[in-house]
Amino acid sequence: MNFINELDFARQLDQNDPLRAYQDRFHIPQRNGQRLRYFCGNSLGLQPKSVRAAVDHELAVWQNLAVEGWFEQDEVVRNQPWLTIHERSKPALAHIVGALETEVCAMNNLTINMHLLLTSFYRPAGQRTKILTIGGDFPSDMYAFETHLRARGLNPDEVLIEVFPQPGHDTWQPADLLTAIDQYADTLALVLFSGVHYYTGQVFDMAAIARAAHNAGALVGFDLAHGVGNVLLQLHQWQVDFAYWCSYKYLNAGPGGVSGIFVHERHHADSATLPRLAGWWGYDQPQRFAMTKGFMPMPGADGWQVSTPTVLAMATHDAAVQITAEAGMNNLRQKSERLTGYLYYLLNDLVHIITPSDPAQRGCQLSLLLPEQGRQVFDQLTAAGIIGDWREPDCIRLAPAPLYTSFEDVWQLGHTLRDILARRR
Template identity: 50%
Template sequence: MHFENTLKFARSLDAADALAKYRDEFHFPQVNGRQVIYFTGNSLGLQPKRTHDYIDEVMADWADLAVEGHFHAKRPWWDYHERLAAPMAKIVGAKTEEVCAMNTLTVNLHLLMVTFYRPTDKRYKIICEEKAFPSDQYMLQSQVRHHGLDPDDAIVEVRKRKGEHHWRTEDVLRAIEETGDQLALVLIGGVNYYNGQVFDMPAITKAGREVGAQVGWDLAHAAGNIELRLHDWDVDFAAWCSYKYMNSGPGNASGIFVHERHLNKKGINRFEGWWGTQKETRFLMKPEFEPPASADAWQLSNPPVLSLAPYLASLQMFDEVGMDALIEKRKSIVAYLEYILGEIDKETSGSFEIITPKDRGCQLSVFLHGQGKPLFDYLMEHGVIVDWREPNVIRLAPAPFYCSYEDMYRFGQILKQGIREQAKAR
């Protein structure tokens, strides 16, 4: 499509957008009495308006039924998490029995590592990306130390090439091949939080499994953003948060994926708790753990219903729209944002550089040349909510559920004015 950097053109794209009506389904903050341009769905998604109804329902059942709400609420609490499984499975490309909503992201990664990182004297190394998100770095280092190993020896970081802003798939595959039969686990963020790059998950998973390693993915920035086919790609395990692109609220519940080949195994290494045993016999209080033939076996405690209610509200919106439609708009609106940035860059004599490769999801990361935190502050003061990452990067994530093409145009005009004012100030 031939884009134009005009308000009229942006509005024409919005008029043709089948998802435009969902913008009114969300609450927007305001700055100076006007709705913000919200680019931080990759950190915290906006609140769906229907969330209130789901939470109010739980609160009303708690008030009216107390403990009986576990079995007699409108949506009984004891199996509340099961309602999230089918829509989650569609989003990540899994079978319903392969997913479960529980805990939070790093907690779930630790629990999954109990199962999928079983180092031996020979096979003990972990491959991850250079400068993974700090939670992943801390988690991996502590897991390695827990097994009496040295992180500097056991953790292999795949680095970007000098002078480049993204990883090359061939470098990841080479690291897997070279580590070979010493490799116990590959665990990488499917979409990098800093530059927005989407890793070649099918190729990396295939390579890791071919050398006998387990392969897992941190999908914090991928779930609800890009196409995922975890079952078909033969991924061993994955985990994701729900508060970014899936709009479930700050720090809210996580989801896990465990491939069906690992299910229904009594002897598998796993931390276990009461809520992970079979629901049919759970209240018999039997001393033996009886895992269900699903990822529910990795649950420890009864589901946090007040956390799951907002997640269910958002998942039902995903079910209404479908990932195909969201991905189609995401590709279009990110392409338009990229075009707008290119036009503004021409008008401001090369003030910034997009460091996100073409293998991307919803995010464009922009490296500012000759600009600094004052430009970020200017954007925020003028109603553009963006993300700052050191040393000089702003992250822009136009979530397709609630961002408009007019937002992209208006952002370009504010950015241009901000760059010009910052230049005058210097």
């Protein structure tokens, strides 16, 4: 598409946008009665208007049925029993991540799920003890690696292989990770890192990485915190062994919202023998209340559940992910490429953008480096009603999320930043 730096052009794009009505399904933040331009969905998505009714519904079930809400339906509130609340989001999640419904489950929070899945799928044996990851991944993942390995009597400095970008590059070249997998093939037990890098916004070729890891004899998993609801995923087809994600960014399920996991169906047959940290909610559902000794997991990804689900958070989660699934990931991705492409066009001559210029290697985020007075520029954007994200020491992250960001929002951001930088010169 040939872009034009004009407000009328941006408004015409909005008029022709088949997803434009979805913006009205979200609460757009305001300040002093003025609508803000929100570019921080990579940190916290906006509140869908449907979540209040979803939570109120479960409060009514609690009010009318109390403990029987776990098992009984009620004609007044027309509820589904809480016992199977994790099943409500399965069709939507399966669509969003490209999976079978049996391969996905909403549960826990992201780093908890990382530890649970590492317990099952990091299985060092003989010389195969190494985990390959990317250098500078999200800190929570690195803390999880460090403590998980030490808890298992292993030294992270000896086990963890971190692959950094080549000198002089802000991001990884397509061959960097594949070369590293080949280099360490004989010692790899697991390849695990973010599918979309939180700082740069770079999208990795997860299909190629999964093939390379399996060819090397290793298992492969992905942290999809910044990928789910953002980029097209085909986890089942790519033969990814496992993945996990949060729901409060592009899925808009609320601050600290329920996480989710994917476990490929080829691991379901031996799920009873896979090592795991278990709890009663992962126990075979028809026999759960027999309260007998000896863990028997539910089939599929559901068997990795641990604790009783938080019903109100699950209600928010389900209401939110239904919107993403309804809009359709192909449609969202098409709009995302146009939105982010327009933002790149408007900003490329103003600042240093470290996010790849290739649309196939980026999602809904551009990361700008401003080594001089970057924080002051960010604060001026905020004062002008444009909400982005600041990352030390000199990075502004901006995420035009296609469900609620308009092309006019993008144009206004470009116009405002150009004006701020011109005045600072």
